[in-house]
Amino acid sequence: GENVEQHPSTLSVQEGDSAVIKCTYSDSASNYFPWYKQELGKRPQLIIDIRSNVGEKKDQRIAVTLNKTAKHFSLHITETQPEDSAVYFCAASGRYGNKLVFGAGTILRVKS
Amino acid sequence: DTAVSQTPKYLVTQMGNDKSIKCEQNLGHDTMYWYKQDSKKFLKIMFSYNNKELIINETVPNRFSPKSPDKAHLNLHINSLELGDSAVYFCASSPAELASYEQYFGPGTRLTVT
Numbered sequence: 001g002e003n004v005e006q007h008p009s010t011l012s013v014q015e016g017d018s019a020v021i022k023c024t025y026s027d028s029a030s031n032y033f034p035w036y037k038q039e040l041g042k043r044p045q046l047i048i049d050i051r052s053n054v055g056e057k058k059d060q061r062i063a064v065t066l067n068k069t070a071k072h073f074s075l076h077i078t079e080t081q082p083e084d085s086a087v088y089f090c091a092a093s094g095r096y097g098n099k100l101v102f103g104a105g106t107i108l109r110v111k112s
Numbered sequence: 113d114t115a116v117s118q119t120p121k122y123l124v125t126q127m128g129n130d131k132s133i134k135c136e137q138n139l140g141h142d143t144m145y146w147y148k149q150d151s152k153k154f155l156k157i158m159f160s161y162n163n164k165e166l167i168i169n170e171t172v173p174n175r176f177s178p179k180s181p182d183k184a185h186l187n188l189h190i191n192s193l194e195l196g197d198s199a200v201y202f203c204a205s206s207p208a209e210l211a212s213y214e215q216y217f218g219p220g221t222r223l224t225v226t
Contacts, residue, residue, distance in 0.1 A: 043218060044202070087153055089155060094211070097210050098160070098209055099211050102155040104152070
């Protein structure tokens with residue numbers, strides 16, 4: 001089945017700097033790659049997603065890139081703010097497209 | 113106007129007991145899920161239902177029995193609770209069976225087994 005690896009497990013950045021989180025997936029049939037943000041004690045919420053027919057997608061300070069050949073995708077957050085501090089999860093839709101397989105998560109700390 | 117709600121929010125119980133968690137969504141979605149998030153924050157799917165029909169059962173022990181009385185509700189009953197069942201359980205819903213739609217998560221139920 002699909003396997004998603006996520007790095008780094010923790011990331012500390014200074015406010016205003018950029019943060020990059022990387023994920024690799026194993027199943028070349030996966031075609032949907034969302035990113036979820038989970039604040040402490042809260043529910044995961046979708047922040048951005050990308051489909052396999054697109055190489056890059058941007059939404060204000062957040063962007064996601066996808067390299068299908070290498071089977072990896074990345075989340076880029078620019079001009080980080082303290083409220084960006086959270087756990088970020090990448091996911092892939094797997095071969096049959098009926099479930100999400102999540103990465104292990106990245107704890108992002110933005111220091112002010 | 114809660115989209116996906118779960119009850120209870122906290123559940124503390126002893127080993128061997130049986131407990132249930134309830135989930136309701138008012139988004140009109142066809143598909144609902146149960147996820148388990150362990151102490152290391154790892155988020156793993158347990159079950160999914162589409163229009164009351166079980167679609168995914170991720171090799172979960174049969175002490176866990178989901179039940180969907182209608183497409184707006186998905187409950188989780190756990191028999192003979194074990195220490196390793198301690199986790200946060202999230203319910204989620206999405207518009208269709210395919211995973212390529214946004215999933216809306218409930219607030220979670222923190223289960224502690226002592």
